[in-house]
Amino acid sequence: MRVRLLGTAAGGGVPQxxxxxxxxxxxxxxxxxxxTHCALAFSADGVGWYLINATPDVARQVARWPELxxxxxxxxxxxRGILLTDGELDHVLGLxxxxxxxxxxxxxxxxxxxxxxxxxRLLPALRCYADVRLRVLSLADPECLEDEAPxxxxxxxxxxxxxxxxxxxxxxxxxxxxxxxxxxxLSSGSRVVYxxxxxxxxxxxxxxxxxxxxxxxxxxxxxxxxxRRFGISEETAREMGHVPVGGRQGSALWLSEVRARSxxxxxxxxxxxxxxxxxxxxxxxxxxxxxxxxxxxxxxV
Numbered sequence: 001m002r003v004r005l006l007g008t009a010a011g012g013g014v015p016q017x018x019x020x021x022x023x024x025x026x027x028x029x030x031x032x033x034x035x036t037h038c039a040l041a042f043s044a045d046g047v048g049w050y051l052i053n054a055t056p057d058v059a060r061q062v063a064r065w066p067e068l069x070x071x072x073x074x075x076x077x078x079x080r081g082i083l084l085t086d087g088e089l090d091h092v093l094g095l096x097x098x099x100x101x102x103x104x105x106x107x108x109x110x111x112x113x114x115x116x117x118x119x120x121r122l123l124p125a126l127r128c129y130a131d132v133r134l135r136v137l138s139l140a141d142p143e144c145l146e147d148e149a150p151x152x153x154x155x156x157x158x159x160x161x162x163x164x165x166x167x168x169x170x171x172x173x174x175x176x177x178x179x180x181x182x183x184x185x186l187s188s189g190s191r192v193v194y195x196x197x198x199x200x201x202x203x204x205x206x207x208x209x210x211x212x213x214x215x216x217x218x219x220x221x222x223x224x225x226x227x228r229r230f231g232i233s234e235e236t237a238r239e240m241g242h243v244p245v246g247g248r249q250g251s252a253l254w255l256s257e258v259r260a261r262s263x264x265x266x267x268x269x270x271x272x273x274x275x276x277x278x279x280x281x282x283x284x285x286x287x288x289x290x291x292x293x294x295x296x297x298x299x300x301v
Contacts, residue, residue, distance in 0.1 A: 001185045002043045005297040006061040007036035010220045010269040011090045023275045035295050037090050038196050038267040044152050048080045052181055052194050054094030081105035086178040087115035087164050102130035109137050109176035119167045139176055153184040157208055160199030162241040182208040190301045196267035199241040201254045212260040213301040219265025222246045222272045230271055256288040264293035
């Protein structure tokens with residue numbers, strides 16, 4: 001299975017257009033590479049591709065990599081489907097950019113599908129352009145992408161119940177609102193876990209990550225009070241649905257005991273000190289056997 005990270009940044013990207021935090025300024029001054037919104041592409045055969053999440057940057061992300069570009073005729077795409085980990089704007093707005101390439105299949109939990117149907121009204125908008133082929137992902141049973149050769153099994157694990165803000169019912173929990181996606185190549189047994197939004201370090205998530213070939217994990221915030229320190233927001237990382245990386249109850253120490261073959265942080269907010277390769281925070285996670293992924297990371301697993 002081929003895997004390509006299309007982007008690794010949390011909402012707003014890095015640099016964020018209206019942000020003057022140290023990380024954003026460093027990139028504007030030529031110290032470091034910009035990051036686009038977090039998304040992943042995978043393929044079992046190198047011919048047909050699936051995306052996990054469709055970000056506002058999806059058009060330029062697809063244009064950057066030849067394997068995702070049209071190959072025949074006047075209009076075509078190797079993209080066969082899009083899987084969603086949640087209904088956040090940063091992960092679904094790109095569906096509108098991909099409308100010219102429909103029909104492709106959209107995979108989402110019942111909660112996320114309902115959010116896009118009833119609250120954001122994104123699915124009704126897409127139906128104005130083509131039929132929307134929707135496959136509902138079950139939290140109990142895996143989905144098999146049988147048109148792939150070899151077949152790929154998709155299993156989703158709930159990682160949070162915080163719905164997007166636009167849903168308009170603050171504090172109301174929704175089962176399946178946020179999930180991690182575990183991909184298993186059924187011919188080789190190789191497994192990739194993509195978890196860009198993790199609000200709870202559960203046993204079910206540990207079971208999927210343990211022994212996986214690659215785990216891409218939520219690295220949104222280093223500290224629980226990160227945004228408060230910058231004067232950006234009073235909400236903590238956990239209140240926003242993200243377990244912070246650092247600290248005794250953070251994801252880094254938890255992941256260091258899970259022992260996947262490779263674990264890389266993605267979905268990194270522009271305020272996170274992990275973006276600085278020379279930071280003590282980056283050195284600390286590397287000492288635990290973890291690291292930070294860059295846009296364009298590619299692997300054959």
